Amino acid sequence: MMDQRELEARVKALNKSISANEPASNALSLLKTLKDDANPTEEMLRATRAGVLVGKLRSHQNKEIATAATQLVSKWRKLVEQEKASKAKLAKSGTPASSGSPVSAGASSSSAPAPAPAAASSSGASKTYQGDPEKRRAETDKVDTNRTKSDTRNNCIKLMYNGLAYRSTDHQDVVLAKAVAVEDAAFRMFGGDEKHKEYPKKIRSLFQNLKNKTNAELGQRVMAGDIPPDRFVKLSDAELLSAEQRKTNELYEKENMKKAQVPMAEKSVSSEFKCARCGEKKVSYSQAQTRSADEPMTTFANFS
Template structure:
């Protein structure tokens, strides 16, 4: 399919989903896209078909949700392969040895070293890692905003980790890609807000387990970007919050000192004689106590 035909299919699919058309109709449309679309990042972005199909992953119909997930996964794999192939070609071109002036071949890299070795070894302490310190290239899309978000994810994931820069970058790209598919395009505030939120949770020094689980694949990117603020917190944070909640509850249950009610005191605002008061010695010991009064009728407070 060309871009124009895909755009037509995208509109039809959107209308079908909104109209809650029969499952067979939705399945048929998705299968046409599955077999007819040769995915590329520019094609998916220009037609927005990736975003539309990705939304169907949450369909109430299991068959539609499963097929949509398969299609999105396949397209993402194809786009990533294209990026890797392009990056490898660029690396080979930039690292090709130049002939020396005497006609011999001058080696630009040590023997046995490949361009990817630089992203397979740590060059800084784990607690000092960033994408800049690790010297990785986060320019993997044509969008500055997306590339910046990939850098954010890298900085959050690499902190304190001994995983190779290559593996951290791969995971950062996967997380950003999942967020873009679900919340994009990159001009939307929802996408940017989610990226900032995930970064803040990842870089939290008290939430090491979150970084580790994402890096090791215990938390998949598609699930990670949908986690609530409570799910993102560490066990220690939840325990601390629970202690505060219990303390506030206990304080609220402490018996309060009873206030006396007087019918001899009169409110200067409404004239009623339904007044509560407490006494306190605010002056010298040989002087009378101060009354702190509150009208039960209008709420006016005063002291005398």
């Protein structure tokens, strides 16, 4: 199930997809994921404004998007009603219920929160990872990375999770939300086509850079939000390098340029000279030294 961060990331991605007039399939895919995986609480919906944003799509000019948004709003509304009924029942029985402000009119008509997942999104996300951060993987963290109906996309989410979790002490839910957001950004960047050859290639490139032991700051900056998912997936190989790596590469390039220039300099020096008087070619001093002792040698006297 989605936590608050992941819900917010998906809704933002949906909003951007609509604003940028991307293919309808992108928005439909995000709406389907929200319908299948999101059971937000009333508090989560209010904090992310997910209900308001999705509710506006019910009047979208694309009928498929409008229908999908209407179905999602209907599901969330029922969940909100269930949550309120549950709170009312607890109140009657004398059991303290968790406080929560009622959903605003706009939100209640366009969204509906659901009971929070067992692994509380509010408290779970604030906890830190207690194991060895250098051995983290989806398997060791016991995280389900199957967030879509596509095996290809799920594998990419898993790969991204493994890269972001490496050396991170963030809670599993936080890392998963970020991995989903990054994969979604890459998926949208290549037209929402999982068969696009550059899509998995980009994910592998990001993973390899995240796992690079000399580039620890990259994962930290992505997790901290310094590098948003949409920007992260657009960075070139050179931009993904750490400052230390770039400096090392520059040193290598300078050294290679020096080595390349040496043979050219040697070839430009002639091993022979011409006498200023007669024009006769004479060997250089260094070349003359290599001759055998019994071989006649022209002295520098001949040059004058």
